[in-house]
Amino acid sequence: MNLDIMNQALAAVQQERPDVTVSFTLMVQGENYGLTDALGVDVLVNAKKNNVRVDVVNAMAMEYPNGSPTWGDSIVNVANATLYQMKEIWPEKSDAELRKMLGITPMLGRNFNGNVFKPSDADKVLSWATQNDIGYLGFWSIGRDNGNCPDGTLSPICSGTVQSEYEFTNIFRKFALQDLSHH
Numbered sequence: 338m339n340l341d342i343m344n345q346a347l348a349a350v351q352q353e354r355p356d357v358t359v360s361f362t363l364m365v366q367g368e369n370y371g372l373t374d375a376l377g378v379d380v381l382v383n384a385k386k387n388n389v390r391v392d393v394v395n396a397m398a399m400e401y402p403n404g405s406p407t408w409g410d411s412i413v414n415v416a417n418a419t420l421y422q423m424k425e426i427w428p429e430k431s432d433a434e435l436r437k438m439l440g441i442t443p444m445l446g447r448n449f450n451g452n453v454f455k456p457s458d459a460d461k462v463l464s465w466a467t468q469n470d471i472g473y474l475g476f477w478s479i480g481r482d483n484g485n486c487p488d489g490t491l492s493p494i495c496s497g498t499v500q501s502e503y504e505f506t507n508i509f510r511k512f513a514l515q516d517l518s519h520h
Contacts, residue, residue, distance in 0.1 A: 344387035351390055360393035365401045368411045371418030381426050393473050395440030399448050409458030413465045416441050440473030445481045445505050446496025453498050459508040466512055474512045482506050
């Protein structure tokens with residue numbers, strides 16, 4: 338992929354249509370590292386170089402090594418590490434502006450690497466996201482948001498953890514409702 342061509346095209350679209358939102362959903366390398374270099378930081382650095390207004394930096398908080406006591410703690414660490422990387426790219430922006438650009442997207446339930454994102458982890462991430470007034474909080478994927486395989490099965494149609502139907506949706510919905518009340 339030629340980053341210059343991609344980002345020059347995005348900048349041209351934004352120039353013609355200033356209301357166009359640009360969001361990059363990027364791979365996480367580790368909880369204390371943040372985004373990967375080639376598939377994360379380099380993309381953002383190139384976007385800035387090519388005058389793209391990046392509205393959301395969405396960290397895919399899944400499938401990386403975890404050393405924290407809980408997966409929720411690990412995702413908070415990823416968010417903080419990503420914010421640090423963003424500050425390096427956009428030192429002219431305030432911490433509040435950078436937090437508004439930050440997105441976090443964990444994978445519900447059992448991840449391929451064996452880590453399990455539980456409803457209690459979602460509560461922790463929601464609390465951190467709300468306290469820090471981040472821009473976006475989502476999850477992968479709604480098709481997994483049920484307790485139909487509480488035995489730890491890895492599946493695209495169930496979370497592999499004990500939960501009620503749409504429990505993660507109802508937790509994350511609080512963030513969306515809180516965000517709407519600010520506007």
